[in-house]
Amino acid sequence: MPNPEGEPKLPATTTNGKTATCKVIVLNARINSVEAEDGYMILETGKSVGEQIALYIKADPKYRYGIWIDLNNDGEKQHSETNITFDQEKNYTLGARTITIYGKITTLNCSNGKLYNLSVENNKALEELNCLNNSLTILDVSQNTALQNLWCQMNFLTIIDVSQNKALKKLECYYNRLTTLDISQNKSLGWLSFDNNQIKKAAMNAVLGALPERSTSDEAKVYIQMKDSAEEGNELPDAAKVIEAKMKNWKVYQFENGKDKEL
Known part of the structure; x- marks a missing residue:
């Protein structure tokens, strides 16, 4: 597991008068407002300037001409920043620790990038x-x-809100710090893996109860717990909830000794 970067924090007063500490995410990107009209994503990394970051990018061919990466965070498009490789991973040399990807991108793989901030809401x-x-x-x-x-x-992650992602088919969010997971709006979901979180029995029951109906041919699977993991904080659901999930054509799995064990 990676180590989290330090973030600025400030106190805030809640509606019941108590004081809470809120994380403040500060993005340092210089945005080109004209280029941003077609969409953009911001990545902030712990890698050093001069290091490389591996990115996999896909886009509709008719929009590829407008895609570029501001690798030096100056808000200006240089010719070298338009040299994008599509449909396969490419290493890009960082000119800054904050980079912005412009254009209508359909797939982004930025895994293993030492990212501490990722803004995708504008794409x-x-x-x-x-x-x-x-x-x-x-x-x-x-x-x-x-x-x-x-x-x-x-x-x-302590929370992942997928309530607006109605088209979501696959969600893998294991090894985080989630205490709840609301999938009630994800009627297209057919694969879910969320072991190694902090989801207790009541919240686990709610997840299984919210699984959408699937057909046998969908081969829907949900992975809820890694039994022999020292970091596992998830609790098993009630047996009735497992039966309920199976009635909706889901297979419920627990990892044990490196193997899938169906409950």
């Missing part, structure tokens, strides 16, 4: 996002209504 075209194994504490996908597949495992 409405996004259908697939893989940001696994970073140091993210916040991920806002509420504006990404076209999103179908999300891999955000191995971060430090």
